[in-house]
Amino acid sequence: MPDFKKQLVIFVQMLRNIEDEFKLHALTPNEQAVFYTILKSDDICNISKIVDESGLSRSTVYKILKKLEDNNLIEAFQSESDKRESIVTLKV
């Protein structure tokens, strides 16, 4: 006879596997704030915009973007119109 609680545990494990797949749990709250700012931006997202919307300092945002890039979640490239500015897009 199957155990009800055991079946539920398997179900929760399946949901947690989705978290693992999308690396949600690997992000700190600040990293999530940056990630969701990029996620919800409709048009081109640059670092100034992330700094404004996330409320974090520029240096913190730079560090976080580097980590997200290392985790293969985003990619950053130089803006064609302004060489000092980086454009950030989602990789997933």
Add this chain to the structure above:
Amino acid sequence: MKNFIDLKYFLEVSVTTFVSFGLLYIIWLFFIISSETASGFNGSIMYIPHAARVLTICYFGITAIPALFVAQVFCTYIVGDVYGVNTLPFIDLLGTAFLSSICVLIAVYAMAGLGFKIRTLPFYEFTKDSIYLDLRNHKHIIMVTIFSAAVHALSIYIYNYVRGISTNPEMFVRFFTGDILGTLITIFSLSFMLYVFFRER
């Protein structure tokens, strides 16, 4: 004692199934069907209650079927009727609800025939060569979702065709995509909610 345990399990599964289907049905009714056009009645483009069918049959097996049937009839006849979703005569509502309730089971048996078996299924002899569906793996659940959406769309289309209710092929497409999209949205939303509520992980 054994009968008591069986009854307890049956009640636990039935209550869980009924509540989860009902909850998803109400969310669907309020947030999704209201944003769709009248052609939504040819099959919603995002039918999230299908997730309740897939998940309960996968995790609880055939024990969930009676509750799924009752939930579908109750939700459509009582709740859906108020919002004009219940467009079928009662006998056809029973027929379509029955097909909808067993569509996941048929899909899972069809997959078992192809070699992908599931441990919660009865009446199946497992051998050492059997490949089991891993209920911890969301990709396997998504595969069941796609198969069951195909079975559901096809069975409802054939039923409607035979009963002379509708011959519109758009219904098949809308049921198929609606069931898949609805289930995926539900599973991913649940996963995200689980992460948000238990972020101390």
